[in-house]
Amino acid sequence: xxxxxxxxxxxxxxxxxxxxxxxxxxxxxxxxxxxxxxxxxxxxxxxxxxxxxxxxxxxxxxxxxxxxxxxxxxxxxxxxxxxxxxxxxxxxxxxxxxxxxxxxxxxxxxxxxxxxxxxxxxxxxxxxxxxxxxxxxxxxxxxxxxxxxxxxxxxxxxxxxxxxxxxxxxxxxxxxxxxxxxxx
Numbered sequence: 588x589x590x591x592x593x594x595x596x597x598x599x600x601x602x603x604x605x606x607x608x609x610x611x612x613x614x615x616x617x618x619x620x621x622x623x624x625x626x627x628x629x630x631x632x633x634x635x636x637x638x639x640x641x642x643x644x645x646x647x648x649x650x651x652x653x654x655x656x657x658x659x660x661x662x663x664x665x666x667x668x669x670x671x672x673x674x675x676x677x678x679x680x681x682x683x684x685x686x687x688x689x690x691x692x693x694x695x696x697x698x699x700x701x702x703x704x705x706x707x708x709x710x711x712x713x714x715x716x717x718x719x720x721x722x723x724x725x726x727x728x729x730x731x732x733x734x735x736x737x738x739x740x741x742x743x744x745x746x747x748x749x750x751x752x753x754x755x756x757x758x759x760x761x762x763x764x765x766x767x768x769x770x771x
Contacts, residue, residue, distance in 0.1 A: 598635070617659070
């Protein structure tokens with residue numbers, strides 16, 4: 588029997604304004620009812636760390652999406668990454684040298700590899716002073732003037748819709764810590 592694996596599940600569009608309201612205590616309980624263990628949530632925006640048997644991340648995403656739809660009557664997409672995948676995305680961030688504040692450095696997590704290819708047209712445009720770098724499973728955005736004044740995240744969202752969910756570097760760092768094996 589394979590030992591359990593830690594995963595990060597990122598829900599798209601949860602608790603933004605009045606849309607898709609989910610209490611994190613309810614979300615943790617729901618995930619435990621699905622059969623996941625060591626469930627933790629980070630902040631109030633649909634960030635879940637959980638443990639389960641090794642399986643395809645698409646299977647875990649489907650389980651989460653179905654449980655939320657059937658129990659909470661909400662439709663949301665989940666991007667699920669193993670702890671190793673998530674940590675690799677964080678380590679590969681090429682924009683850390685630009686960042687002087689974690690709330691202005693964003694990681695756009697891609698649901699699949701094809702989404703990165705679709706972003707190439709956006710990356711070819713001039714977004715100055717913003718910067719976009721594309722990785723294998725994530726796009727990295729440095730937004731020096733903040734999220735609310737930038738056109739770049741809107742362009743990424745318009746192109747990818749449910750195939751992307753964005754988190755600040757501060758949130759990514761918290762999730763990396765929670766995903767580390769106990770005793771590390």
